[in-house]
Amino acid sequence: MIVELGHLALCIALVASVIQSTIPIWGAANGAPAAMRVADTAAQVQFLGTALAFAALTWAFVVSDFSVMTVAANSHSAKPMLYKVSGVWANHEGSMLLWVLMLALFGVLISLFGGVIPVVMRANVLAVQAMIGAGFYLFILLTSNPFERLATAPIDGQGMNPLLQDPGVAFHPPLLYLGYVGFSTAFSFAVAALITGRVDPAWARWMRPWVLLAWSGLTAGIALGSWWAYYELGWGGFWFWDPVENASFMPWLIGTALLHSAIVVEKRNALLKWTILLAILTFSLSLIGTFLVRSGILTSVHAFATDPERGAFILLLLSIAIGGALTLFAWRAPRLLDGGVFGIWSRETGLLVNNLLLASACGVVFVGTLYPLVLELINGARISVGAPYFNKTFLPIFGVAMLAAGVGPFLAWKRANRREALRRTLLCSLLALLVTAGIAFWLGLGDGVGLLGAFIAAFLMVATLQDYARRIGLPRVGPATALRRAAGLPAAAYGLYLGHAGLAIAAAGVIAVSVWSAEAIQTVQQGSATRVGPYEFTLEGIRNTTGPNYQTSIARVTVTRQGDVVAELAPERRWYPVERQPTTEAGIRTLWHGDLYAVLGDPDGTGGYVTRYYYNPGVPWMWTGALLITFSALISLLDRRLRVGAPSARRATSAAQPAE
Structure with a gap:
């Protein structure tokens, strides 16, 4: 009923x-x-x-x-x-x-x-x-x-x-x-x-x-x-x-x-x-x-x-x-009348450039998504x-859009001071370059594409922080005055800063995991160790048990670095008898700089198991950035x-x- x-x-x-x-x-x-x-x-x-x-x-x-x-x-x-x-x-x-x-x-x-x-x-x-x-x-x-x-x-x-x-x-x-x-x-x-x-x-x-x-x-x-x-x-x-x-x-x-x-x-x-x-x-x-x-x-x-x-x-x-x-x-x-006019050097122009870049990036994704389907329907x-197509077409456009997002707040409405905007852009570029160079030297990174992406993310973060500091009066005024000004900023301003900062953090995470991750796929016996980047993954054992509506095999994987235990992971391989389908549950340990990631595959029939081990740097930043972007709108x-x-x-x- x-x-x-x-x-x-x-x-x-x-x-x-x-x-x-x-x-x-x-x-x-x-x-x-x-x-x-x-x-x-x-x-x-x-x-x-x-x-x-x-x-x-x-x-x-x-x-x-x-x-x-x-x-x-x-x-x-x-x-x-x-x-x-x-x-x-x-x-x-x-x-x-x-x-x-x-x-x-x-x-x-x-x-x-x-x-x-x-x-x-x-x-x-x-x-x-x-x-x-x-x-x-x-x-x-x-x-x-x-x-x-x-x-x-x-x-x-x-x-x-x-x-x-x-x-x-x-x-x-x-x-x-x-x-x-x-x-x-x-x-x-x-x-x-x-x-x-x-x-x-x-x-x-x-x-x-x-x-x-x-x-x-x-x-x-x-x-x-x-x-x-x-x-x-x-x-x-x-x-x-x-x-x-x-x-x-x-x-x-x-x-x-x-x-x-x-x-x-x-x-x-x-x-x-x-x-x-x-x-x-x-x-x-x-x-x-x-x-x-x-x-x-x-x-x-x-x-x-x-x-x-x-x-x-x-x-x-x-x-x-x-x-x-x-x-x-x-x-x-x-029939709609056009509104206010503005100069080339203005925030309106900056936002229009932002729009055109985002629309172009969407056009690239649209063509790459729909063209194969249309072609199949035709002949x-x-x-x-x-990924090769999208990485070579979408990412450069979106990278420029991120740079534009950093510069946009430097421009005043209607008509901006070009000299001041260029000065602030140059200052942020130098600071971002120093951050990128420091990261490359400290971690020994040499991939040019990755470092360019890191520079773009660093530029957006530095530009966001610099504009926020300028808006609350730092360093011209004292801390008490700056706090009062910060409390007086509208919520939309904090939404903008949080969204841009979140995008910078998420982009840094995406770049790190895309360029500098390490992985190993192999068949191992229990007790065998596998090196992945700076870490060693060891399959210690397997136990079988049951869940609410599935059967599962759970592995115990120990991760060490220079002999010290960093984490113990528990990847699973599940079997759902009703649906007659298997699934995998990755074992993941999140550190501040990245994820240790293990997957348990099929047994080889001789006591060994197919395993996949990863070190994914930057992943926590990616999720943190996405969370900040979500909350920026709220x-x-x-x-x-x-x-x-x-x-x-x-x-x-x-x-x-x-x-x-």
Whole structure:
């Protein structure tokens, strides 16, 4: 009965989304306040219906109701409770329900906390949100019903992919969807701006908090997915340039450009059309990622569906959404007035350069990801585009973007002092060069590419610290005055500094592990030692035991350096009898400068085991930097300026009149 109520609630959410997408937008066009306010009520009803549907499916997984096809295909009574719950979204049908739940969540949050937004703008924003939702509700109900019953329920379920039975991947999809789907708000604000003809600093302030929230969620989701791949898949790496990985990375890149561009709109009322285009493209790339995962054209541990009919439905939805938004942009954008002017040497120009570099980097990833798929569809030819292409094309562009991120804060708005900006850039370059040279001499490093990357990371960190020191008055003022100034800085400033510092730290970690890691793959007998970089790994023994729903062999590996024991690692090789699949669990010891990493492979039949040992320098910095970047957006959300911007009553009245 609960399952049927969930199905009914989903149908009610569809009806609410249709009402929300029609009546408010009609009211906005005809100046009918009562009709516009329907958007808030409908958004709340839509969220309630979707939340009830999601709760009903979760209940079915928790109680192991195998009469529900989705539960029978993706769960098992012996699974731990955490993975019964995460199994709700570890499949196509349930993950699509999570997708629309996130969409409805952002809609209801705008209705509840968007009081500063004029009613005509809010009505249009929520109407566009509902149009997206209506399409995906139809997709779920017509092609991917999570509540479909089986005529005869099996005794037990088929279980879940063992690779997904992990705490990291349990939380990875919700965070990823927070970003993926959250960017729908930027899309809705952009389309609403094109409809009303209003793009100004207030519009940027209304949109930016939602973009920050989505960007923070996507950052955390990407980092958590990378962390899971690092310790769960057992290959010692953290990024494979897999098409589905790239599908999440592309909206992150354009979303980063959007955040910076929105600042220019808010501060200087410039780059208006460009910002609207970025808002449309960011969510468009999220929709393209959804298509890649669910169209059946990719085979990946990340991919959910292999049904081409579902892919065709999503292709139709994204064609309508992207094509309609771009057509509206082509029609309405020329009527929007350009905002403030600025000089070549200005912060506006710096942020524009940042945007162009990030867009170029995204273009490189887009071509490398989509070209092989398009080529295969055209003539059946299969080519592989992997790390060599991305490393030679993406990394140089992104490296320049990091340098630009360090220089940007040196430039004043509208017109900067070129001599002062060059002086500060030169000073930071010299300090970064000294840091890089010191590291190279102390550690005996000689790889030119690695040292260049280390210089870029050091430059961004030095530039960030130097700009912060200048802003609080150091060294011109005393410590007490500097502390008072530091306390008076807005939260958005701390978000900027934390984000740039986090990027520098993460980049340093990526460079270190990519260039200076050491590995050894071999078959060893118990008691045998293997040298990896400055460390010795010794396989001491193997013990067999059982877990909640698996059998496992656990190794004991001792790691020493110059005879001193540094760590004991416990890599595992698990066997899941229900799914009849093996997995590996890496043994990892994290030190301040890197990870000691061991993987246990197959036995060789003579008492030996295949083992893989790694020393991965810089990995802790990579995760620390990603965490700082995630929190930088959340700290920026605390800025009171993002909670103001409500027009006066007179301006609100005039804004309620649709633009010609």
